[in-house]
Amino acid sequence: MEKSPSKFTETIENILFTKRITILSIISILFVLLSIQAVQVKPEASFTKMIPGQHEFINNFLTYRKELAGLGNVVRVVVENTEGDIFEPKFQEILKQVTDEVFFIPGVNRNELKSLWTPNVRWAEVTEEGFVGGAVIPDGYDGSVESLKKLQTNTLKSGQVGVLVGNNFQSAMILAPLQDINPETGQPLDYRDLSSKLESEIRDKYQTDTVQIRIVGFAKVVGDLIDGALQVVIFFGLAVAITFVLLFLYSRCLKSTFAVLFFSIFAVICQLGILNLLGYGINPYSMLVPFLVFAIGVSHGVQIINSIIYHSVTGHNKADAAKLAFRSLVVAGMTALVSDAIGFTTLMVIDIGVIQELAIAASIGVAVIIVTNLIALPIVMSYVGVTQSAVNNARRSLEHISIVEKFFANFAKPFMAKIALAVGAVLFVVGLYFSQFMKIGDLDAGAPELRPDSVYNLDNAYIVANYSTSTDVFVVMAKTAQEQCIKYDNLVWIDQFQWSIKNTPGVQDVKSIADVSKFGIFGMNEGSIKWFGLNRNQFVTNASLAKVPPGLINQDCSMAPVLIFLNDHKADTLQNVVDAVDTFILENPPQGIEFLMAAGNAGIESATNMVIEDAQTEMLIWVYSVVIALCLITFRSVRTVISIVVPLVLTSILSQALMAVLGIGVKVATLPVIALGVGIGVDYGIYIFSKVKEALAMNKSLYDTYLYALNQTGKAVAFTGITLAISVATWVFSPIKFQADMGLLLTFMFLLNMLGALTLIPALAWALRIGNKPSIK
Structure with a gap:
C-alpha cells in the first residue's frame, strides 16, 4: 500500500x-x-429566525402582523409592591417612571405600549346617561388620597385586573411589543443589548427591598441565553x-x-x-x-x-x-x-x-x-x-499487545461476536420501545431553555400565579370580507368557536370581539343580564362596538383575532388546541368567515413543533443516505457499509430513547444534536475500515485484521471518544438548560458511537463474512 x-x-x-x-x-x-x-463575530438572535419561514401558521401571522403587534414578540415588565398594594403614591410614581423608561428603549413599539400610565388603557361604565369612560389615570392626578381612590375605581372599571394589574393588587404590568428593526440604527434588533438595557435601566435601577421588578418575553429569554451561552x-x-x-x-x-x-x-x-x-x-x-x-x-x-x-x-x-x-x-x-x-x-x-x-x-x-x-x-x-x-x-x-486490545479484538471471534450482536439487538428493541415516547416541543412550563430556578423562570412563575391572563397566548384569526367582521352572523360563529375552544383542556380563557359586543349591548340596556348576548339587529351591534379596545379588529374590519390564553406552552397543550380548532372547523364549516391559525407566542411555537416533527425523520433519512452513499463509493462493499452504519443507527435510536426517559423534548435546540452525533460517529467506522481494508489486502484472518486495525487506529478512536465525552460532559454544569441537555446527549453519543465502532463493527464483519480467512476460535 x-x-x-x-x-x-x-x-x-x-x-x-x-x-x-x-x-x-x-x-x-x-x-x-x-x-x-x-x-468581529458578534452574538446575534432574531425573532424571525426562530420561527418556520414557510409554515401556514406563520404565513397567516405575517399577513396580519401589524394588527397583531401586541401578540407576537412582546416583553412584559411587572412592578411589584412587596409591602402594600399598587394604590400608593410612591408606587405609582415608580410605575410611571418605569413606563417612561420602557417607552424610550430602542426597538419598543411605542404606539402599542400598554400600562396604567398610557392613554390607550381606559375604563368604561354604564350610567343612566349612557356610557362614560376615560383614561385609567384620572385627569389632574397628583398622588393625593382622592386621586388614588379615583385611580382605584377606574382600575376596577377598566377590566385590567388580572391583565395589567395583579389579581392581588400588589403589582402592575407594562406590556411592550417589539419591532424587528431598531429604528435608531436601521439594523435588526439586538436582543442582547435590549436585555441588558432591561436589566440596567429597569431592574437594577428601580428594584429595592420594597419594589420587585420582573421581566419576561422572547427578547429576555434570548438575552439571557446569549449571556449564559457566552x-x-x-x-x-x-x-x-x-x-x-x-x-x-x-x-x-x-x-x-x-x-x-x-x-x-x-x-x-x-x-x-x-x-x-x-x-x-x-x-x-x-x-x-x-x-x-x-x-x-x-x-x-x-x-x-x-x-x-x-x-x-x-x-x-x-x-x-x-x-x-x-x-x-x-x-x-x-x-x-x-x-x-x-x-x-x-x-x-x-x-x-x-x-x-x-x-x-x-x-x-x-x-x-x-x-x-x-x-x-x-x-x-x-x-x-x-x-x-x-x-x-x-x-x-x-x-x-495490551489486554484492552485483546479484549476488543475478541469481538471478531464467533463467541464474542454473537454476544455483541445479541446485546445490540436487545438494545435496539429497548430503544425502539422507549423512543416512541419521545415528545416534540417543550415539556416544561416557563422557558425550558433556562434552569427552573433561573431569574426568568421565577419571574414567569410569579406572573402565572398572580395574573389571570397567561403569558402563553394562542391566536386564531377570524377572517371575513372587508367591513364584515362585526356582522351578526360572523359574530355568532366567533362566539360558538370561542365556547368550543374554552372547553379544551389546557385553556384558561378565550377573548374576542364577541365579548365586547355582548358587554356593549348589556350596557346599553341598563346592565340587565338578559341583554348580555349578541343582537340580530345590526344597528344595535354596531352601536355596541362603537369603542372597541385596540387589537380586537383590524382597520378595515376584515379580521378579528380570537385570543386563547393557555395554562402553559407544553407540547401536549398546544396540540390539544390545534386539534380542537381543526375539529370545530371540520364539524362546523363556517359560512362567510374563515378561522386561520395561528399567532401569539403559543401559536408560533405550535408551528415550530409541527415543522420539527415533520423534519426529524426527513433529516435522518438524508443524513444516513449521504453516509451510505459516500461509504459505498469509498469501500465499494455493501457489507462494509452495513457494518459502519448499523452502530450509528443503534446510537440514534438509543439517543431518542434517552431523550424520552429524561424528558428532553425534540425542539430547535436538541434536534440538530442527533444529526451532528451521526456525523461525528461515522468517522470512527470509516477509519477502522480503512485499516481493515489494509490488513485484508495482506491476507490476514478477520481476528488478525481487527487486531491490526485496533493497533493502528482503534486506540485513537477510543481515545477520541473518551476525551470528547469527558470534555462535553462539562456542559452539564451550564446555566443554560438546553446546553446541559446537549452536553448530556453528545456525551452519550460520543461514548456509544465509540463503543459501537469497537464492538459491533467486528461482530458485524464476522456475521457478514468479511475477510479472506476464518477467525480463530
Whole structure:
C-alpha cells in the first residue's frame, strides 16, 4: 500500500509535499486574514429566525402582523409592591417612571405600549346617561388620597385586573411589543443589548427591598441565553485543557500534542472568520458548533499523529512518516469529512433560520478541517517530527499487545461476536420501545431553555400565579370580507368557536370581539343580564362596538383575532388546541368567515413543533443516505457499509430513547444534536475500515485484521471518544438548560458511537463474512 498509492492520492501527495513552503505560506496568510474577521463575530438572535419561514401558521401571522403587534414578540415588565398594594403614591410614581423608561428603549413599539400610565388603557361604565369612560389615570392626578381612590375605581372599571394589574393588587404590568428593526440604527434588533438595557435601566435601577421588578418575553429569554451561552467559552477552554492532558498522555509527545490542538483551534478561528465574511453571527443555538469543529479536528488530528508515530517506529524519517500517514489516511479522512459536511447540510431541510445557520456553520467548519488537519498538519509534522519518547512508547505498544486490545479484538471471534450482536439487538428493541415516547416541543412550563430556578423562570412563575391572563397566548384569526367582521352572523360563529375552544383542556380563557359586543349591548340596556348576548339587529351591534379596545379588529374590519390564553406552552397543550380548532372547523364549516391559525407566542411555537416533527425523520433519512452513499463509493462493499452504519443507527435510536426517559423534548435546540452525533460517529467506522481494508489486502484472518486495525487506529478512536465525552460532559454544569441537555446527549453519543465502532463493527464483519480467512476460535 505504501509503495503503490492510487493516482488520486499520489497526485495530491506530490503537490502537497513538493510545495510545502508555498502551501504553508498561503494557509498562514489566510489564517491571519480570517483571524481578523473572527474577532468581529458578534452574538446575534432574531425573532424571525426562530420561527418556520414557510409554515401556514406563520404565513397567516405575517399577513396580519401589524394588527397583531401586541401578540407576537412582546416583553412584559411587572412592578411589584412587596409591602402594600399598587394604590400608593410612591408606587405609582415608580410605575410611571418605569413606563417612561420602557417607552424610550430602542426597538419598543411605542404606539402599542400598554400600562396604567398610557392613554390607550381606559375604563368604561354604564350610567343612566349612557356610557362614560376615560383614561385609567384620572385627569389632574397628583398622588393625593382622592386621586388614588379615583385611580382605584377606574382600575376596577377598566377590566385590567388580572391583565395589567395583579389579581392581588400588589403589582402592575407594562406590556411592550417589539419591532424587528431598531429604528435608531436601521439594523435588526439586538436582543442582547435590549436585555441588558432591561436589566440596567429597569431592574437594577428601580428594584429595592420594597419594589420587585420582573421581566419576561422572547427578547429576555434570548438575552439571557446569549449571556449564559457566552460561558461556553469557559467550557471550550476546559475542553482544550482536558484534551491537552489526555492527548499528551496518549502520544507522549508535546510537539504533536500542541500541533493537534493548534490546528483544531485554528479550524475554529477560520470557521468564525468565514461566518463573519458571509454576514452571519453566532446565536445561542449555534454556540456548540465551534466545540464540534474542535472535536472533529481533534478526532482527525489524532489519527494523523497516530499514523505518523507508527511510521516513525518502522524506521521512516519525519518527512516520509508524515507523507505515508497522509497517504494512508487521506481517502478515509476525506470520506469522513465530506460525509460530515454534507450530512450537516441536511439540516437545511428544516425551515427554521437558526437551524439552517447552524448547518452552514458546521459545514464550513468541517470544510476548514480538511485544510487544517488533513493537509496543514501532516506538512507541519514533516518538519517538526515526533519525539523519541513517543516513538519508544509506540514501539512498546506494538511489541506487547495490551489486554484492552485483546479484549476488543475478541469481538471478531464467533463467541464474542454473537454476544455483541445479541446485546445490540436487545438494545435496539429497548430503544425502539422507549423512543416512541419521545415528545416534540417543550415539556416544561416557563422557558425550558433556562434552569427552573433561573431569574426568568421565577419571574414567569410569579406572573402565572398572580395574573389571570397567561403569558402563553394562542391566536386564531377570524377572517371575513372587508367591513364584515362585526356582522351578526360572523359574530355568532366567533362566539360558538370561542365556547368550543374554552372547553379544551389546557385553556384558561378565550377573548374576542364577541365579548365586547355582548358587554356593549348589556350596557346599553341598563346592565340587565338578559341583554348580555349578541343582537340580530345590526344597528344595535354596531352601536355596541362603537369603542372597541385596540387589537380586537383590524382597520378595515376584515379580521378579528380570537385570543386563547393557555395554562402553559407544553407540547401536549398546544396540540390539544390545534386539534380542537381543526375539529370545530371540520364539524362546523363556517359560512362567510374563515378561522386561520395561528399567532401569539403559543401559536408560533405550535408551528415550530409541527415543522420539527415533520423534519426529524426527513433529516435522518438524508443524513444516513449521504453516509451510505459516500461509504459505498469509498469501500465499494455493501457489507462494509452495513457494518459502519448499523452502530450509528443503534446510537440514534438509543439517543431518542434517552431523550424520552429524561424528558428532553425534540425542539430547535436538541434536534440538530442527533444529526451532528451521526456525523461525528461515522468517522470512527470509516477509519477502522480503512485499516481493515489494509490488513485484508495482506491476507490476514478477520481476528488478525481487527487486531491490526485496533493497533493502528482503534486506540485513537477510543481515545477520541473518551476525551470528547469527558470534555462535553462539562456542559452539564451550564446555566443554560438546553446546553446541559446537549452536553448530556453528545456525551452519550460520543461514548456509544465509540463503543459501537469497537464492538459491533467486528461482530458485524464476522456475521457478514468479511475477510479472506476464518477467525480463530
